[in-house]
Amino acid sequence: EAGVAQSPRYKIIEKRQSVAFWCNPISGHATLYWYQQILGQGPKLLIQFQNNGVVDDSQLPKDRFSAERLKGVDSTLKIQPAKLEDSAVYLCASSASSSWTSGNQPQHFGDGTRLSIL
């Protein structure tokens, strides 16, 4: 099966600019996650979708970050305006878990987008 697709792989922008990342999950996976991974740390969940609905966005900095999954398939994550502290790898993952079950299904990660803020 095709894996989780993300683009772009790399992005360099200046602070205060905007940027968007795209993710296409594994076909049939209802749950999609966006993570931020700062160098040397574990992935930190930003937002979790179940189909096209938001399950958890408690750690999403909503003054500058937004995400959508309009048709319940692919998703975009946007940062506007970017800050130096947003430099990180942004990972998208999908799983066959649903919000009313436990995490008894593995998460499949994309290769991520490495974002550098100048």
Added chain:
Amino acid sequence: QQPVQSPQAVILREGEDAVINCSSSKALYSVHWYRQKHGEAPVFLMILLKGGEQKGHEKISASFNEKKQQSSLYLTASQLSYSGTYFCGTEHGIQGGKLIFGQGTELSVKP
């Protein structure tokens, strides 16, 4: 709330064994283990569920102590390909797989 992994780093020779631990201050519903090589995506290794069910690869084993809120990953007869950073992700209720990841354990296997 973030689980604590130990050790932070370990260096092995091929064929040696290693244990990586993951401890949580909150009750655990499930524990997931992933391995990430530099510049690559995390790759699924193992899921341990409350009640004892496990899902994962045959060559990797793990334990889950619900009372102690701990999990351990056992790597036996290590190979060069085992090198990477190992992360545990903990789930604390029926939340559709919402995981909190530890800070990682860097494993280096030398020839």
